[in-house]
Amino acid sequence: MSYVVEMLNIRKEFPGIVANDNITLTLKKGEIHALLGENGAGKSTLMGVLFGMYQPEKGIIKIREKEVRITNPNVANQLGIGMVHQHFKLVENFTVTENIILGSEPLKGMVLDIDKAAKRIAELSKHYGLNVDPHAKIEDISVGMQQRVEIMKMLYREAEVLIFDEPTAVLTPQEIDELMKIMRNLIKENKSIIIITHKLKEIKAVADRCTVIRRGKGIGTVNVKETSEAALAEMMVGRHVNFKVDKKASTPGDVVLQIDSISVKNNRKVMGLKNFSIEVRRGEIVGIAGVEGNGQSELVEAITGLRKVESGEISLNGKEITNIPIRQRIDSGIGHIPEDRHKRGLVLDYTLENNMVLEIYNKKPFAKFGLLNGSAIKSYAKKILENFDVRSGEGGVSIARTLSGGNQQKAIIGREMELDPDLLIAVQPTRGLDVGSIEYIHKRLIEHRDRGKAVLLISLELDEVLQLSDRIAIVNNGDLIGTVNASETNENEVGLMMAGVNKERSV
Amino acid sequence: MRNTIVSLISIILGLIAGGLLMLFIGASPVEGYTYLFQGALKNISRIGDTLATATPLIFTGLAVAFAFRTGLFNIGAAGQMLIGGLAATAVALTMDLSRPILILVMVLAGIIGGSLWAFIPGLLKARFNVHEVVSTIMMNWIAYWVVYYIVPANFKGGTETESKLISETASLKMPLLTEMFQGSYINMGIFFAVLAVIVIAFIINKTTLGYELKAVGFNRHAAEYAGMRVNRNIILSMLISGALAGLGGVALYTGNASSMQIGILPSQGYDGIAVALLGANSPIGVFFAAVLFGILYSGTGFMNAMIEIPPELANTIIAIIIYFAATSVLIQRVFNKFRNTKTNSNDVAGPVGKKGES
Numbered sequence: 001m002s003y004v005v006e007m008l009n010i011r012k013e014f015p016g017i018v019a020n021d022n023i024t025l026t027l028k029k030g031e032i033h034a035l036l037g038e039n040g041a042g043k044s045t046l047m048g049v050l051f052g053m054y055q056p057e058k059g060i061i062k063i064r065e066k067e068v069r070i071t072n073p074n075v076a077n078q079l080g081i082g083m084v085h086q087h088f089k090l091v092e093n094f095t096v097t098e099n100i101i102l103g104s105e106p107l108k109g110m111v112l113d114i115d116k117a118a119k120r121i122a123e124l125s126k127h128y129g130l131n132v133d134p135h136a137k138i139e140d141i142s143v144g145m146q147q148r149v150e151i152m153k154m155l156y157r158e159a160e161v162l163i164f165d166e167p168t169a170v171l172t173p174q175e176i177d178e179l180m181k182i183m184r185n186l187i188k189e190n191k192s193i194i195i196i197t198h199k200l201k202e203i204k205a206v207a208d209r210c211t212v213i214r215r216g217k218g219i220g221t222v223n224v225k226e227t228s229e230a231a232l233a234e235m236m237v238g239r240h241v242n243f244k245v246d247k248k249a250s251t252p253g254d255v256v257l258q259i260d261s262i263s264v265k266n267n268r269k270v271m272g273l274k275n276f277s278i279e280v281r282r283g284e285i286v287g288i289a290g291v292e293g294n295g296q297s298e299l300v301e302a303i304t305g306l307r308k309v310e311s312g313e314i315s316l317n318g319k320e321i322t323n324i325p326i327r328q329r330i331d332s333g334i335g336h337i338p339e340d341r342h343k344r345g346l347v348l349d350y351t352l353e354n355n356m357v358l359e360i361y362n363k364k365p366f367a368k369f370g371l372l373n374g375s376a377i378k379s380y381a382k383k384i385l386e387n388f389d390v391r392s393g394e395g396g397v398s399i400a401r402t403l404s405g406g407n408q409q410k411a412i413i414g415r416e417m418e419l420d421p422d423l424l425i426a427v428q429p430t431r432g433l434d435v436g437s438i439e440y441i442h443k444r445l446i447e448h449r450d451r452g453k454a455v456l457l458i459s460l461e462l463d464e465v466l467q468l469s470d471r472i473a474i475v476n477n478g479d480l481i482g483t484v485n486a487s488e489t490n491e492n493e494v495g496l497m498m499a500g501v502n503k504e505r506s507v
Numbered sequence: 508m509r510n511t512i513v514s515l516i517s518i519i520l521g522l523i524a525g526g527l528l529m530l531f532i533g534a535s536p537v538e539g540y541t542y543l544f545q546g547a548l549k550n551i552s553r554i555g556d557t558l559a560t561a562t563p564l565i566f567t568g569l570a571v572a573f574a575f576r577t578g579l580f581n582i583g584a585a586g587q588m589l590i591g592g593l594a595a596t597a598v599a600l601t602m603d604l605s606r607p608i609l610i611l612v613m614v615l616a617g618i619i620g621g622s623l624w625a626f627i628p629g630l631l632k633a634r635f636n637v638h639e640v641v642s643t644i645m646m647n648w649i650a651y652w653v654v655y656y657i658v659p660a661n662f663k664g665g666t667e668t669e670s671k672l673i674s675e676t677a678s679l680k681m682p683l684l685t686e687m688f689q690g691s692y693i694n695m696g697i698f699f700a701v702l703a704v705i706v707i708a709f710i711i712n713k714t715t716l717g718y719e720l721k722a723v724g725f726n727r728h729a730a731e732y733a734g735m736r737v738n739r740n741i742i743l744s745m746l747i748s749g750a751l752a753g754l755g756g757v758a759l760y761t762g763n764a765s766s767m768q769i770g771i772l773p774s775q776g777y778d779g780i781a782v783a784l785l786g787a788n789s790p791i792g793v794f795f796a797a798v799l800f801g802i803l804y805s806g807t808g809f810m811n812a813m814i815e816i817p818p819e820l821a822n823t824i825i826a827i828i829i830y831f832a833a834t835s836v837l838i839q840r841v842f843n844k845f846r847n848t849k850t851n852s853n854d855v856a857g858p859v860g861k862k863g864e865s
Contacts, residue, residue: 306731327734336732344732349725354718358733362715370714 003065004029004161004192005050005081010059012045016393019045020056023218025194025211027161032183032193034207034224036200036236038434039406040391042216043196047163050194051083052076063161082154083163088146090138097121097134100153124155128185144175151182162186164195168202169432180206198236198434200229212236237436247446249487250470253282255318256423256454257303262312262322264298266478272298274478275312280423285445285455287469287486289462289494295478296458297339300427303456304336305329317422330359335421337413337429339458341405345412348401352392355400356381356415380418388414389440405432413441417448424448427458442468462491462498476500510787512842513835517785518799521828528823534816543821546809547802553809555684555691559763561801563588565700566755567779568786568793569707574748575788576711578724579741583628583643584752585776586650587621591753592760593654594620596670596767599677600662606676613677614699614757621753622746624650629745633738639745647772655769662767670767679762696758701794703751708790710747720744752776781825785832800825 005027012020019042027033037043048054050061052070061068063079070076076083090099097118106113118134125132130148138146147167154162164183168176183193183206197203203210203224210227212219212235219235233241257280266272273295280286288296301307303314305326314322321329330336338344346355357366357377365376381396388410392398400408413429426445430438445468449455459465465472466486474481474497481497526536547557567584574581581587594616602609628642664671679694711717723730723740731737755775760767782800786792807821831838 304732325734325736326731327736330734338732343726343728345729347722347726347729350722358722358729361718367715370716372713372715372718 002029003027004063005194006060006062006065007046007050008060008062010046010049010061011057012042012049012054013057014393018216020049020213021216021218022059023213023216025218025221027192027194028209029192030187030190031208032187032195032206034203034210035194035196035213036198036203036210036232037213038198038215038236038436039410039432040404041213041236043213044165044404046213047083047165047194047196050076051081051163077157077159080158080160081163082157082159082161084147084150084154084165084167086165086167086169088150090146090149092137092139094138095134096132096136096138096141096149096152099138099149100156104157121152121156124152128155128182128189130182142175144171144178147171147175147179148182160191162191162193164193166196166198166432168197168199176202200232200435203232204229214238233435236434241435241439245442245446245467247468248450250284250449252284252470253452255279255281256316257456258313258315258318259299259303260313260315262302262314263310264295264302264307265310266295266298271310272478273302276475276478276480277312278473278480278483280454280456282422282452282454283449284470285449285457285468287457287459287465287472288475289459289465289472290475290498292460294475296427296475298478299475300336300339300425300458303329303423303425304334327359330419333422335416335419335424337416337424337426339427341408341412346400346408348399350400351397352385352390352400352403352411353377353381353396355411356384356396356418358415359419384414384418385411388417389437390414406434406437409433410437410441413444417444421453423454423456425456425458428460429457430459430461430464462494466491466494474498509839510789510792510835513838514785514787514792514796514832516838516842517828517831517835520831521824524827525820525824528820529816532816534814538814539810539816539820542810542813542816543806544802545806546813547806549809550689551687552689552691553805555688555693557801557805558697558798559691559693559801560805561797562694562696562700562762563755563759563773563775564778564782564797564800565794566703566751566758567775568782568797569703569779569790570748570751570755571779572783572786572788572790572793573707573711573751574744575783576724577720577740577744578727579629579632579744579748580640581625581628581643581745581748581752582640582780583625583646583749583776584755584779585772585774586643586647587624587749587752588756588759588773588776589647589650589654590624590756591617591621592756592767592773593657594753595757595761596662596673599673599761600671609677610679610695613761614754617753617757618750619753621751621756622749625745625749625752626742629742632745633741647776651770651772654767658767658769664766668769672765673761677761678765679758692763694758694762696762699754699758703754704790704794707751711790716743752779755779781829781832784829 003026007025010020010023023046035043045054049056052072052075061070068079097114100121101117106117121134130152132145132148132152167179171179186193195207207224209221210224210232211221214236259276259278261275261277262273263271263275264273276299290296298307302309309322313320316332316334321332342348357380360366366373378396385396390407390411392403392407409432416424430441433441445455457465457468469486471483472486472489472494473483474494476498477500481500529536529539546553548554567588570584571581595613598613598616602612604612624646628639628646631637631642632639658670659667662670679696680692681695684693685691719735720740723735723737727737759773759775778800782793782796786796803821803825807818810816811818
């Protein structure tokens, strides 16, 4: 059997952490190989080594059975290795063709030969079923198509080995199916693929073999056909993982959040939320189900004070809060796990310690007479980071930016939970997390409910809403379509309501 | 630590480049630098002059660095200096008070003048999102013409372009200090400057105010999310920055000098940006960077007198140092490469640094 890529006993250290410890990964020609591991397990680092972004301390890399030293990404490109990054590297106001030829522009005499390139791109697109318009501008095309442009970039450069870094994180379910189809086409053409992921479903759907790493160590490589999702999860996390959420029936108490027919404008200055009413009681989780952009963000920002309410009333524990400042809302018991952790959730250039007191830095014991108390902050942060298993190079003094996305998310959730808010608003709390962390976060959200607090859950993952919520409110185009009891509904019913089909029954 | 090394390397590279320039015009670099440093540090009086030259730079450097730490680019230090200096001069020329009180009122006037001049761009930024770079530059020219109009109209001195000289009671120069430094024009401005360095370092690093201002500077969306009043912080930050620059004006016009000239934007305003850059925006760094600039500026005359090296060379060296400091990313990269070949384990990005960048 011939291998296109062999990474043997790779070791890579960073200050304070061994990111890869003796990991071996082999890629056969024409296979899709999944690289599975928790957030921060060392997947991206390992691929960074293969792509020439990092130099390993130990270990050998062989490409087509020849030992090589990949000192930078250009060398990787020359060896026929291409990478689709999680965050695309495209010039927004360039066309597809201009983006693809960037760096290796074809010339006709002294001038660019765009037409030739565009023709070739159109051919490639047809050949691999990518369906990319060479003349479209990046800013005008969907995220899914942008990803296909990234794939096209590699094909244009005749890459043989394609690395996908968590390619499905940004895609809708339909786009994911599409991507899987493209991947299968690619291996038919004798390309080989490594896909970094922590989504087990996708591995089962598309991969041939799977290498699992845990905390920087190689756990093993398995044939995907001969294993189960549960077994893969156990290899990845190191213990049995429970996919089903265990929870008792809710015992709702007093109303914590009362929203009375509020209307809120969206970024385009039209009403994004219209006459919306809902209540959340102590001891229950209310989920908001809906397709992205149907008023969820407006709702969350209206409650947290980040957006002005045009009409209607919001009260918390019986007190009106419609127009009070954000800080007062936090003080009166609102916790908020924000949708965008980089934009809202963290000051990326602050240390983790400083981020852990973002809302309470000016309160005792963290501050006295306007002076910060470093040791109180340190021990408070340490408690959260340990509790929520946030892994970082240097603990609390790590800069937030250097953490992996999953660990950043865990830190934010830990911070908000530690405030013990009467109302916890969790927006996409498990986005980008691995199964182990998801299980843990779900458990904590339910514990929060069981302590008699209210939870408002906004998630685009219907599974998550169905499993966690006690009641589900469905939004469509800024309207409340209806509210159903989670125990009396199913995916179909909620799905229909998400599409705007109004049911007579409501709770 | 890393910043310090980068700044030191920039300085050394700048000096080397300056030496090459001296060679190029046929002078000996060793001799040139000997005279340059002698000119700045040869005797106690020259050291005094060097410190006095550095004083306004410390203030403007702090002003720019403080604003920068909170995410604002204050290009208007020159205008804030002018108005601060004008306010202090006006007090000095019109009020008849005992010396300690007069000086106190002058300092307060300088603080108020400078912060008023920075308040306007701060307000525009907070309310209408007007970029502070544009508005502070505009305010520089308004200050320039305000001085141009007010000084001849109200405080006309010996010539058309100069204000009256302030009295000795009003001057920041202290007889004791002048004597100690054998006739140098050093004055109590340097004490105010050192005090300002300490106060600003304290505010930035130890107080909730500093925590808040920095948070707004790094990520105003997250600051807003956490309940901080972003707009109030922008204005507050500009006020403090402007107050520092205003104090720089007080030190320049009522300490180093005894009158104001019209038709000149003080070069210390823009030099403050360079000082802040070289000092890596840390108050202590700003102090040392300003002293270095002081040495280069005050030594250059002596160098020019002793050998045929034009005084513009000091400016050239400063410019080169700033180029190296501004391209510190390059220096860091070379530095890392050097360390990597030794230990091969120093990717600064950390294991997953790439992910967080977006």
